[in-house]
Amino acid sequence: MMPDPKPSHSQSYPDTDGYFxxxxxxxxxxxxxxxxxxxxxxxxxxxxxxxxxxxxxxxxxxLQGRPTPVHYLENISNQVGGARIFVKREDLNHTGAxxxxxxxxxxxxxxxxxxxxxxxxxxxxxxxxxxxxxxxxxxxxxxxxxxxxxxxxxxxxxxxxxxxxxxxxxxxxxxxxxxxxxxxxxxxxxxxxxxxxxxxxxxxxxxxxPMIVRDFQAVVGQEAREQFLSITDGSLPDHVVACVAGGSNAMGMYSGFIDDSEVVLHAVEPLGKSDQLGQHAATLSYGRPGTLHGARSVVLQEDDGTPAQVSSVASGLVYPGIGPEMALLHETGRISVARISDEEVISTFFRMAKFEGIIPALESAHALAFAIQLASQRPSSERILVNLSGRGDKDVDYVLENYGTG
Missing domain, CATH: 3.40.50.1100 (Rossmann fold)
Structure with missing residues (x-):
């Protein structure tokens, strides 16, 4: 008699009390x-x-216009000369993210x-x-x-x-x-x-x-997996990358690959202006266990336990906590955590616009900036898949006012 197959990650978590x-x-x-x-x-x-x-x-x-496509960033990949970068175009959803x-x-x-x-x-x-x-x-x-x-x-x-x-x-x-x-x-x-x-x-x-949002967002990873297998003749990406604050776009993308141990999952946090408390929003990197907005997770805190002030050029990442499932994935070593500064984000925002014809959300530009760095360090045989979680129409006025046209 064959043993029962091991339950998937999403079947195992959360438990009946809502814990990861x-x-x-x-x-x-x-x-x-x-x-x-x-x-x-x-x-x-x-x-x-x-x-x-x-x-x-x-x-x-x-209403939404799904499915959204997976797209190869050919120009930037050629510039980098290393691993090839693909993006899941969630920016093409109706409403832009x-x-x-x-x-x-x-x-x-x-x-x-x-x-x-x-x-x-x-x-x-x-x-x-x-x-x-x-x-x-x-x-x-x-x-x-x-x-x-x-x-x-x-x-x-x-x-x-x-x-x-x-x-x-x-x-x-x-x-x-x-x-x-x-x-x-x-x-x-x-x-x-x-x-x-x-x-x-x-x-x-x-x-x-956390369970409901993950499940509704799982369509991102499910589509991305099928699309990537189709365009690469059956190969999975070597790396999957997403920006993180709460974790909705990351958990959505990870859901398609979380049970594939050979796929490295990367969580990219906002380093903001510096690594000093109050100047960033890199919760997994610098936070500690605590309770925020009704759940036990990892929180950026002052010495007295109050949530710290946080900073990022991307408004959607200005949050001193992280989702509990993301905290579990970090604790168990399933995700690799990286940090990207405001300066690197703005540079990538302009680079994507000028060389790929895509204006990404500043949140998504964190993931793209890291993917470009990663690609330069990996061989051309490897493939990186990034969740391009939103478009940057909302950020254009702010960027032009503060950084010009690049």
Whole structure:
């Protein structure tokens, strides 16, 4: 009798209490836990439903424009002269980033649960625009909380959210960035959870959010794997690269390759201005275990345990924590962690525009910058696959104002 096959990573994690090893769980206040249990049970039921999957596929094809292609960066690969670089073009999704993958899923869940409103936080605005789009498509109200600094920096995305019918709430406490937006969104959700669903912006937070976001984002890795095998006559990439803050685009991309031990998974963090605390957002590199936004994970902290201030040229990466599943992958050594500075990000932003005709999001430019460095160190026989998680339309005004035209 043959032994049962080893369960996949996604089948093994999280456990029934929502933990990824020592990380995860549900550390939200007791008054909100029944709402999260309702979300968990509804999701567990609907994920097996052919009707739910059909509605999700319909939105992915018709609204989002999936599948997105895998594309070879021929010009930059030739310049580097080492390993060949391929990108998964999540920037070609409707709304411009991978975020809409889980926003559509949350909107469908809200409809099935009888909720009338979606609430969320956003950093660079890509998640907010995607959620506002999904809300409009499915006939739901939408409330997006955004750090006051980012409201000014990403004004075009603020306008897009408002055009789509969303209420944009400026979070002005503390650093007025993504953490404060998350705090503000949760406070609002706690008051409205009977008729609203919190559509969290990344693979963070209490159970079941990290699992749900990962599962909805898994379409990225599943497509990428099939496409890569097709264009390379059956070969997997040697390296898979993604930028990380919370971890939604990374977990989505990793999902297609996480059980292939021969594929090296790289997580690229924002080094910001320097390696000094407060000048970067490199949580896996410099953080330590702690609790943030309802889950046990790794957090950048001051000596007294409070979350540290963080910095990055990319608004979507200005977060002092990491998703619990990412923390587990780091602890077990499944991912290799790299750091990219603001200066390297801006250089790559211009290089991609001038030599590939692609303007990447500043978040995605972290992953691309590292991939270019990695390619220069690896032989031409190797292949690197990068999740180009978003386009840089939102960043153009900021870059031109602060860095010119390169």
């Amino acid at each position: 090893g020592q990380f995860g769980g549900n550390h939200y206040p007791p008054e909100v836990r029944p709402a999260l249990e309702e979300l968990r049970s509804t999701y567990e039921e609907l994920r097996q439903s052919p009707d739910f999957q059909h509605a999700l596929d319909k939105a992915r094809i018709g 991978h975020k809409i993958n889980h926003c559509v899923g949350f909107a469908l869940l809200a409809k099935k649960m009888g909720k009338t409103k979606l609430i969320a936080e956003t950093g660079a605005g890509q998640h907010g625009v995607a959620l506002a789009t999904a809300a409009a498509y499915f006939g739901l109200e939408c409330e997006v909380h955004m750090g006051g600094v980012d409201v000014g920096k990403q004004s075009s995305n603020v306008g897009r959210m408002q055009l789509l019918g969303a209420q944009v709430v400026s979070a002005t406490a503390g650093q007025s960035a993504l953490k404060e937006a998350s705090d503000s969104a949760f406070d609002s959700y706690a008051k409205q959870h009977e008729h609203a669903l919190y559509a969290i912006g990344s693979a963070i937070g209490p159970h079941p959010f």
